[in-house]
Amino acid sequence: MITQKQGPTRRTLLGAAAAGAALGTLPGLIRPAAAAGEFKIGLFIALSGPASLFGPTQKACAELAAEEINKNGGILGRQIKLIPTDAGGPPAESTKSAIRLMLEENVDVFVGSHDSATREALVATIKGKVPYIYTPVYEGSECAFNTYVIADTPEQQIRPSLTWMMKERNAKGIYLIGDDYVWPRKCNEQAKQYIAENGGKVVAEEYVPFGAPNKFEEIVTRIKSAKPDAVLITLVGADNVNFNRTFAGFGLDKDIARLSLLLEENTLLGIGPESSGNLFSSMSYFANAPSDAAKKFKADYVAKFGDKAPQLGLIGADCYGGIYCAKALVTKAGGTDAKKCMAASEGITFPTAAGTVAMRGRHVDKTMFLATCKGTEFDIIKTFADVKSGDECKA
Amino acid sequence: MDPLIVTQAINLLYAVSTLAVLALGLAVIFGLLGVLNIAHGEFIMIGAYCAYLIQSWNLPYLVAVTLTLAICGLLGWLVEWIIIRPLYRRPFDTLVATWGLSLLLRKGAEAMFGLGYRSVAIPIPGRVALLGTEYPIYRLVLIALSLAVVGGLVIWYGKSRTGSRIRAMVSNPELAQAQGISVRRLAAGTFIVGTCLAGLGGVMVAPLAPVQPFMGLDYVLRAFFALIVGGLGSASGLLSGSAVIGGFDSVISAATSATNGYFAVLVLAILFLWLRPRGIVARS
Numbered sequence: 211m212i213t214q215k216q217g218p219t220r221r222t223l224l225g226a227a228a229a230g231a232a233l234g235t236l237p238g239l240i241r242p243a244a245a246a247g248e249f250k251i252g253l254f255i256a257l258s259g260p261a262s263l264f265g266p267t268q269k270a271c272a273e274l275a276a277e278e279i280n281k282n283g284g285i286l287g288r289q290i291k292l293i294p295t296d297a298g299g300p301p302a303e304s305t306k307s308a309i310r311l312m313l314e315e316n317v318d319v320f321v322g323s324h325d326s327a328t329r330e331a332l333v334a335t336i337k338g339k340v341p342y343i344y345t346p347v348y349e350g351s352e353c354a355f356n357t358y359v360i361a362d363t364p365e366q367q368i369r370p371s372l373t374w375m376m377k378e379r380n381a382k383g384i385y386l387i388g389d390d391y392v393w394p395r396k397c398n399e400q401a402k403q404y405i406a407e408n409g410g411k412v413v414a415e416e417y418v419p420f421g422a423p424n425k426f427e428e429i430v431t432r433i434k435s436a437k438p439d440a441v442l443i444t445l446v447g448a449d450n451v452n453f454n455r456t457f458a459g460f461g462l463d464k465d466i467a468r469l470s471l472l473l474e475e476n477t478l479l480g481i482g483p484e485s486s487g488n489l490f491s492s493m494s495y496f497a498n499a500p501s502d503a504a505k506k507f508k509a510d511y512v513a514k515f516g517d518k519a520p521q522l523g524l525i526g527a528d529c530y531g532g533i534y535c536a537k538a539l540v541t542k543a544g545g546t547d548a549k550k551c552m553a554a555s556e557g558i559t560f561p562t563a564a565g566t567v568a569m570r571g572r573h574v575d576k577t578m579f580l581a582t583c584k585g586t587e588f589d590i591i592k593t594f595a596d597v598k599s600g601d602e603c604k605a
Numbered sequence: 606m607d608p609l610i611v612t613q614a615i616n617l618l619y620a621v622s623t624l625a626v627l628a629l630g631l632a633v634i635f636g637l638l639g640v641l642n643i644a645h646g647e648f649i650m651i652g653a654y655c656a657y658l659i660q661s662w663n664l665p666y667l668v669a670v671t672l673t674l675a676i677c678g679l680l681g682w683l684v685e686w687i688i689i690r691p692l693y694r695r696p697f698d699t700l701v702a703t704w705g706l707s708l709l710l711r712k713g714a715e716a717m718f719g720l721g722y723r724s725v726a727i728p729i730p731g732r733v734a735l736l737g738t739e740y741p742i743y744r745l746v747l748i749a750l751s752l753a754v755v756g757g758l759v760i761w762y763g764k765s766r767t768g769s770r771i772r773a774m775v776s777n778p779e780l781a782q783a784q785g786i787s788v789r790r791l792a793a794g795t796f797i798v799g800t801c802l803a804g805l806g807g808v809m810v811a812p813l814a815p816v817q818p819f820m821g822l823d824y825v826l827r828a829f830f831a832l833i834v835g836g837l838g839s840a841s842g843l844l845s846g847s848a849v850i851g852g853f854d855s856v857i858s859a860a861t862s863a864t865n866g867y868f869a870v871l872v873l874a875i876l877f878l879w880l881r882p883r884g885i886v887a888r889s
Binding site for chain 1: 608609612613616619620720721722723724725726727730732739740741743744813814815816817819820822823824826827855858859862863864866867
């Protein structure tokens, strides 16, 4: 008895190895059959790095859309299979993943919610071979072949809100502060034009290194002595939180309004109720947006993921619209052929977290909201209906 | 005097003193035990989460100090016992081990609290008029507290019996052991003091930053630079390093831009590593 307990014999080992080998090859045997039935979407979201805070929401919203579409027969009769891929690291890492997804997984469509530096790298890598749908907020002017943008553009996000602030709040001198990369710099280029149109002037323009451990005492002191009427903030994530907390800590929030261009629910929780006075955000979606579509989306989201679901916000909810955009595009084009998709894109309509939108010039016209912060909640004070993207790409 | 210059001068003092207190725990562990504790920032993060918890339980802010000392003390004791003790005098191995520890602590915080930002309300809000300008009270309190903590520890290290035992252990462990000093216990105690100091630093800065699992990385970098520039194993090294790194960063950020300030910090750290690797105040 004792000898039998000593461990596996050579024969059982061989048997196990053979069984293991057989199991290992099985998925390979099944794969081609399954692949033909699946519609694969490479989903670029932030699974690591500073933006990974948004990852769980991005993934959950994409899953919600995929589940709804799959229940109704999928895309062209094929069930959606999401392949969540990290785009939270350096752009070069995301491009490697894109190549792998194209060559090994033969993905049908890419959907991406990530920063603009990564988008530029992905556009250069994908080269229009696979339809690529870009979803969050961005600086405008992306017209690459076979690339479709449902993101908020500066014409939608900045022009109405900044004009409102300059007119209603009589803000003439604007201080621009942002992280040092493509999105803040291009947004500020646009903002300068809107400021000039409204007879205001730029007090100063300043950038902090992106990804460095920034602190803001010196900058806030400089803003205090420059005495602007408003600050336009293109800082992201922890920088946005740090800046706004320091700003209010030094008591500047009473006299100087702040309009932040990437201020969603998570960031506002970090800024906290004592630091969110006189702070505004402009976006096409807030978790408490009043439209019926937004309410239904939120109810479905909570029904699927429960009360402990990741915090809803624009960065994340954008992926829901991205998946539906893929369905509308590919269904109308009858496949993923690049030229057919390009031709089909004009005029497609599809649901997003905020409501149904139509594509025009590979961008989307949409309703924009301006919200002020009440503690750690957004209070929508102004709705701008049907704002044109201002970026119409030629076919 | 121009209020702008006064405020920037206080900003400078604030940058230097908070950097000194945030680097203090690292200086104790690195300078005295020769252990490069990469997880230093994570102990700061744990202190900040303690502050967050205490505030969400509606307890007085100072209770966070007790909670932090308990948690960072216990963790420090476990870590020294399990990870660090077998690796003394193997600097590279401790570096890798504490790097692993930092990942574990960060993921632990992520599992408990998620990646979302938490905000801690400033316990002493408001501003006070000072030399013709206004300055946030809590930051002024932090300056005073930082100087008191650093000064207190330096005096204790120089005057107390335990301080002289630690000095004996640092200069010659075998001889200290022969003299009846329990080097093992003393080293464990020193490590625990280091992790507790890091936690205390976290409690102090929690109301000024977003509390989240990755926050430690923001502090550990400047703390390392301060030690590189100042030199290891002495209070004057810590203070001069903090003054140079924190000071240059603050002055250049105030006079030009934050990008130049950060650039100056990196250049200084590289220059010191290259030309004066033992720092300003080199231990003999």
